[in-house]
Amino acid sequence: MNTNKKLLSYGILATLVVGLLAAFGGTDLSAAFAAGEEVAATTGGYGPAPVTTAADYPSVAGANGRLVVWIVAQLHLWFAAFVLAVPIFVFIIEVIGMRTRDKRYDDMAYEFIKVSITAYSLTAILGGLLLFALILFYPHLFGYLSTIFSDSMFYYALLFFAESAVLYLYYYGWHWLQGGVRKWIHLTLGLLLNAVGTGLMLLANSWLTFMMSPAGVDAAGVFSGDSWAAIHNFLWNPINIHRFVANIAYGGSIVGAYAAFKFLTAGTDREKAHYDWMGYNANFIAICALLPLPFAGYYLAAEIYAYSQQMGITLMGGIFAWLFIIQAVLIGALFLSANYYLWCGMGRSDGAKRYHKYIKYIAIVLIGAFLVWFTPHTLVLTNSELKALGGPHHSILGPLGIMPAKNTAVNTMIIFTFLSFLFYRRSNKVAVVRWERAGNIAQVALFAAGIANILFLGIYHGYFTNTVYKVAASIPQVMTTFVVIVTSLVLDSFIYRGAKDVGPLHWGRIPDRAQYALFLLAVAFTWLMGLMGYIRSGIRQHWHVVDIMRDNSADAFTPTLGYAANVVSIAAIIFLTMVIFVFWIAQVSSTKTLPSGYWKE
Amino acid sequence: MRIPKLLQAVLVLVFVYYGFIVVFDYILGAVIPRSLLTMYMFFATAGVFMVFTFDEQGAHELVAPIKAMVEQPRFRFIRNLVFLIIPIAVGYNVYGRTLPSFEAPVELRTIHPAPPSTAKIYGNRVNLLTLENPFRHTQTDDPELFAEYVAEGAEVYIMNCQYCHGDKLDGKGPFAEGLNPTPLNFQDIGTIAQLQESYLFWRITTGGPGLPQEAAPWISSMPVWQDFLSVDEVWKVILFLYDYTGHEPRSWGEADAGH
Numbered sequence: 001m002n003t004n005k006k007l008l009s010y011g012i013l014a015t016l017v018v019g020l021l022a023a024f025g026g027t028d029l030s031a032a033f034a035a036g037e038e039v040a041a042t043t044g045g046y047g048p049a050p051v052t053t054a055a056d057y058p059s060v061a062g063a064n065g066r067l068v069v070w071i072v073a074q075l076h077l078w079f080a081a082f083v084l085a086v087p088i089f090v091f092i093i094e095v096i097g098m099r100t101r102d103k104r105y106d107d108m109a110y111e112f113i114k115v116s117i118t119a120y121s122l123t124a125i126l127g128g129l130l131l132f133a134l135i136l137f138y139p140h141l142f143g144y145l146s147t148i149f150s151d152s153m154f155y156y157a158l159l160f161f162a163e164s165a166v167l168y169l170y171y172y173g174w175h176w177l178q179g180g181v182r183k184w185i186h187l188t189l190g191l192l193l194n195a196v197g198t199g200l201m202l203l204a205n206s207w208l209t210f211m212m213s214p215a216g217v218d219a220a221g222v223f224s225g226d227s228w229a230a231i232h233n234f235l236w237n238p239i240n241i242h243r244f245v246a247n248i249a250y251g252g253s254i255v256g257a258y259a260a261f262k263f264l265t266a267g268t269d270r271e272k273a274h275y276d277w278m279g280y281n282a283n284f285i286a287i288c289a290l291l292p293l294p295f296a297g298y299y300l301a302a303e304i305y306a307y308s309q310q311m312g313i314t315l316m317g318g319i320f321a322w323l324f325i326i327q328a329v330l331i332g333a334l335f336l337s338a339n340y341y342l343w344c345g346m347g348r349s350d351g352a353k354r355y356h357k358y359i360k361y362i363a364i365v366l367i368g369a370f371l372v373w374f375t376p377h378t379l380v381l382t383n384s385e386l387k388a389l390g391g392p393h394h395s396i397l398g399p400l401g402i403m404p405a406k407n408t409a410v411n412t413m414i415i416f417t418f419l420s421f422l423f424y425r426r427s428n429k430v431a432v433v434r435w436e437r438a439g440n441i442a443q444v445a446l447f448a449a450g451i452a453n454i455l456f457l458g459i460y461h462g463y464f465t466n467t468v469y470k471v472a473a474s475i476p477q478v479m480t481t482f483v484v485i486v487t488s489l490v491l492d493s494f495i496y497r498g499a500k501d502v503g504p505l506h507w508g509r510i511p512d513r514a515q516y517a518l519f520l521l522a523v524a525f526t527w528l529m530g531l532m533g534y535i536r537s538g539i540r541q542h543w544h545v546v547d548i549m550r551d552n553s554a555d556a557f558t559p560t561l562g563y564a565a566n567v568v569s570i571a572a573i574i575f576l577t578m579v580i581f582v583f584w585i586a587q588v589s590s591t592k593t594l595p596s597g598y599w600k601e
Numbered sequence: 602m603r604i605p606k607l608l609q610a611v612l613v614l615v616f617v618y619y620g621f622i623v624v625f626d627y628i629l630g631a632v633i634p635r636s637l638l639t640m641y642m643f644f645a646t647a648g649v650f651m652v653f654t655f656d657e658q659g660a661h662e663l664v665a666p667i668k669a670m671v672e673q674p675r676f677r678f679i680r681n682l683v684f685l686i687i688p689i690a691v692g693y694n695v696y697g698r699t700l701p702s703f704e705a706p707v708e709l710r711t712i713h714p715a716p717p718s719t720a721k722i723y724g725n726r727v728n729l730l731t732l733e734n735p736f737r738h739t740q741t742d743d744p745e746l747f748a749e750y751v752a753e754g755a756e757v758y759i760m761n762c763q764y765c766h767g768d769k770l771d772g773k774g775p776f777a778e779g780l781n782p783t784p785l786n787f788q789d790i791g792t793i794a795q796l797q798e799s800y801l802f803w804r805i806t807t808g809g810p811g812l813p814q815e816a817a818p819w820i821s822s823m824p825v826w827q828d829f830l831s832v833d834e835v836w837k838v839i840l841f842l843y844d845y846t847g848h849e850p851r852s853w854g855e856a857d858a859g860h
Contacts, residue, residue: 308718308730309716309729309730309797309799309800309851310715310716310717310718310729310730311715313714313715313716313800314715317715317795318714318715319714319715329640329644332644336644336647336648336651339651340651340655343651343655343656344655344656346655346656347656347657356656359652359655360652363648363651363652364648366648367644367645367647367648370644371641371644371645374640375637376637377791379634379636379637380634380636380637380707381634381636381707382634382635382704382707383704383705384704385632385634385635386781388632389631389632390773390783391772391777391782391783391786392782392783393772393786393789393791394631394634395631396625396629396631397631397633397634397637398789398790398791399790399791401791402790402791402795463790511654511657511660513654513660547718
């Protein structure tokens with residue numbers, strides 16, 4: 001980066017700092033930056049990571065700095081995840097609309113992006129607040145990070161302008177850019193919007209992963225000057241993949257909640273039908289992204305372990321292990337609500353009764369796998385239970401507490417969730433091919449072979465081989481799940497080629513309780529992201545930047561699980577309240593009041 | 602006669618609840634912790650609710666008896682009885698749970714604490730992230746020498762460790778009964794099989810007093826073995842632990858990308 005740009009980025013930062021100093025007189029932040037510049041001047045550009053004392057963390061208006069940064073960062077992240085995800089599936093839905101020439105898709109895509117517009121400004125406001133909070137409460141850390149990431153922070157600011165420009169063109173130009181070449185231009189804008197949004201996420205991800213797995217610096221934290229090395233640190237891509245997939249699932253769940261909200265408040269059957277259809281599509285998007293999500297999470301956790309055994313154990317075997325149990329429960333709740341919504345949705349078809357008898361078996365397997373999924377390795381035992389067992393290890397339940405059992409359980413849950421979806425798809429169709437029976441037998445054989453293979457891999461490699469195979473066995477398990485899903489979809493498309501419909505689908509014929517399943521999906525996702533986000537950040541423990549820059553503030557300790565869960569829960573309530581506001585404001589924008597006698601006739 | 606849906610749901614849950622107790626406590630002989638059973642039952646109840654209510658007819662049949670009891674005048678006596686029994690049952694449950702007991706409170710102890718990145722062992726600061734067993738390479742390079750090291754490790758183990766951890770490495774040594782928490786069972790798939798050798802080295806050499814803060818309360822009786830054994834003896838005993846149990850230390854194989 002040339003000197004001018006660097007000066008400009010420092011200038012932006014300096015302006016912010018000076019502004020804040022003026023607003024909060026009495027906090028001497030300039031010293032922190034002056035010290036950084038002094039070191040930088042003496043070491044040819046870059047100094048070591050600052051060594052701080054408790055006095056270097058300003059107290060502002062009596063607020064707890066960690067709490068403020070924590071809540072604001074979390075709120076920013078929730079909104080950011082939502083606004084980054086919506087354009088991804090809005091683009092896909094718009095393409096489907098263009099290909100099928102079904103205007104309903106175009107209208108739905110527009111309604112989705114309309115919901116995200118208010119959320120977009122809230123994301124930006126919260127991002128600004130986060131920046132202020134970091135500069136105010138953690139000036140040395142922010143100073144250090146902005147020295148290393150000056151390039152990317154500068155480009156980030158520019159990308160933000162680009163994002164706003166493209167988003168406004170995309171949204172406000174929706175009805176203007178319709179038909180023919182104009183539609184193509186609009187789609188190109190959609191693609192560009194996604195590219196810029198993803199770029200923004202990748203840059204921000206690099207800053208936080210640098211704090212976990214620093215790169216491009218020496219042991220004292222002196223930056224080598226190689227910005228790409230700092231960005232492309234060990235955990236960058238695992239986080240990128242995990243967040244990208246999770247954002248789509250999350251965005252789907254939030255617009256699903258919007259559709260549920262509109263369904264429950266709809267006044268006419270027509271409106272109900274529309275929002276039922278919208279809810280179905282949003283849930284479909286959420287499930288599609290939810291299915292690969294456990295694997296992305298597993299990859300991230302395995303990479304964290306590979307990077308540092310200490311971090312890995314803190315994450316899953318140590319102090320945060322019980323939050324992982326809550327995570328497991330919430331993920332299970334996601335799967336259960338997604339399945340329940342599909343089962344309830346079968347009521348839209350007059351031909352669904354044929355499949356009702358299978359639902360209880362799916363439920364038994366799902367619940368069984370779910371119980372294995374959240375069985376903890378370290379059990380909470382009373383003294384009498386301890387005595388009866390002869391120690392803290394449970395010979396039957398203990399082995400269910402480790403990853404091979406979890407992987408087997410989650411793959412089973414995914415395959416059976418897919419089976420629910422398959423039944424849903426079939427519920428309104430009658431196959432006409434002569435080999436339907438043979439096709440169904442092949443489907444059963446495929447599922448049986450898949451489950452058998454997943455169980456074999458999980459049990460044999462999980463318990464009778466060493467850790468290298470144990471971890472490696474998760475890959476063929478995932479591949480088995482993937483092969484079962486893809487093969488089954490292809491097979492089913494042949495079985496149902498030219499199939500007859502039982503009758504028209506009755507959109508809107510779905511019980512209200514199914515809408516609450518959609519709400520549960522959004523709430524569980526929100527809470528889950530907050531808790532997992534805390535863990536991801538918390539495994540740094542008393543480090544701002546692991547092994548490079550120590551957190552010497554009064555709040556450097558790891559809080560108790562109860563406290564952390566309370567903070568995340570309160571933040572989730574604030575976020576959901578803001579989301580309800582976003583839903584409401586989207587509704588208000590299309591409401592017109594015509595006061596009689598107010599305007600001159 | 603067809604059993605009403607509400608009764609079906611209740612019977613299923615009772616069956617599941619006692620099924621867990623019978624299978625674990627009596628058939629397998631390993632009690633199911635009540636804390637876990639509560640969680641299991643919560644989600645079993647959710648599952649039963651889901652299956653019974655996903656279609657309108659099912660939901661209607663499930664709720665119909667409750668609705669009838671609440672709304673219909675002819676069920677007045679039963680209604681009053683139910684409205685009396687439920688608060689009493691809840692109250693009794695709360696009373697039972699809050700009643701002081703002589704049992705020590707349940708502890709959620711981190712048995713598996715995360716190691717620090719460095720630790721002071723034998724007077725030197727050791728980096729636990731990069732530390733490796735200096736004798737491990739002999740397993741492939743010189744199997745005879747490796748067998749010798751394992752035998753030496755076994756001797757150290759029998760002389761020092763088996764009193765607690767047992768001669769079968771199953772955590773059931775002669776002293777084990779007197780300790781709480783009981784010594785670790787190395788045969789268990791969830792203990793040394795999940796860990797790198799450096800972790801064992803840290804735990805053995807620094808013992809209970811070397812546990813990090815997150816492992817509080819420090820009620821481990823593990824001695825500080827660096828005061829009694831040499832570095833080589835500790836590494837050899839680690840070789841023996843893995844060799845005897847048939848487990849392999851945690852490693853990343855060729856994909857090892859740790860720093």
